[in-house]
Amino acid sequence: MSRSYSTGSRGGDRVRADRSGPIVRASGGSEERAVVQRVVNQPLAVAERAIHRASTENVAIYKDGKQIAVSNGSDREVVFTKEEMKLMKGSVLTHNHPQGTSFSRADLQLIKQRKLEEIRAVANYDDMTYSLKPPKDSLLWKTSVAKLASDHEKLRRAVYENAGYLKEYDAREKACVAWYRKNKEWPSPEQVPDRIPSEVHRSAVNDSIEALDIKYKLGYTKTPIQ
Numbered sequence: 001m002s003r004s005y006s007t008g009s010r011g012g013d014r015v016r017a018d019r020s021g022p023i024v025r026a027s028g029g030s031e032e033r034a035v036v037q038r039v040v041n042q043p044l045a046v047a048e049r050a051i052h053r054a055s056t057e058n059v060a061i062y063k064d065g066k067q068i069a070v071s072n073g074s075d076r077e078v079v080f081t082k083e084e085m086k087l088m089k090g091s092v093l094t095h096n097h098p099q100g101t102s103f104s105r106a107d108l109q110l111i112k113q114r115k116l117e118e119i120r121a122v123a124n125y126d127d128m129t130y131s132l133k134p135p136k137d138s139l140l141w142k143t144s145v146a147k148l149a150s151d152h153e154k155l156r157r158a159v160y161e162n163a164g165y166l167k168e169y170d171a172r173e174k175a176c177v178a179w180y181r182k183n184k185e186w187p188s189p190e191q192v193p194d195r196i197p198s199e200v201h202r203s204a205v206n207d208s209i210e211a212l213d214i215k216y217k218l219g220y221t222k223t224p225i226q
């Protein structure tokens, strides 16, 4: 999730759900649906290779090594059903980040709120696999989502400030939130202009998760995609 995740029904059509296989939902055009089909019933490593260059987000969830759900979203957000949310506890959730960044605040919130065992993201920018697998004694489990979000925000703002883009960042965040409230989806850079260079956005995301890993012991790793 690069911007947000939420629960609701606008997550695409349920295309398959037999008792033995994963829950599968797909939205978008034929290209997006084809990516989903390449993931269904595949082991984690195959699924990650199938999604890492996709231009919209795809999600695959595994429990005890078995694939339990596959779905997709836009390039900025993913919507899960209540059923999927329930299944997530103790699972390994992998997805791709079309913007090529490490974990977002939404990812941190998801692992904490749904008690995931591990969250993974594959990035199309540097062909890296990112993983957060917080140990039992990680401070993440003892910290509120609100505190995590505010720590994360402080770290992000520090990166924008150092790069000389804090004013633009704050103004754009405000405009994006206003857009989201009105349209119920996050705007594209065309809908709310973005003058901040993509490398500044990338370092805001990547540096803040590294700093949070040191503070909270998140079990963060970054390895080349297999």
Ligand SMILES: [Zn+2]
Residues within 6 Å of the ligand: 001, 002, 095, 097, 103, 104, 107, 121
């Ligand atoms: Zn994400």
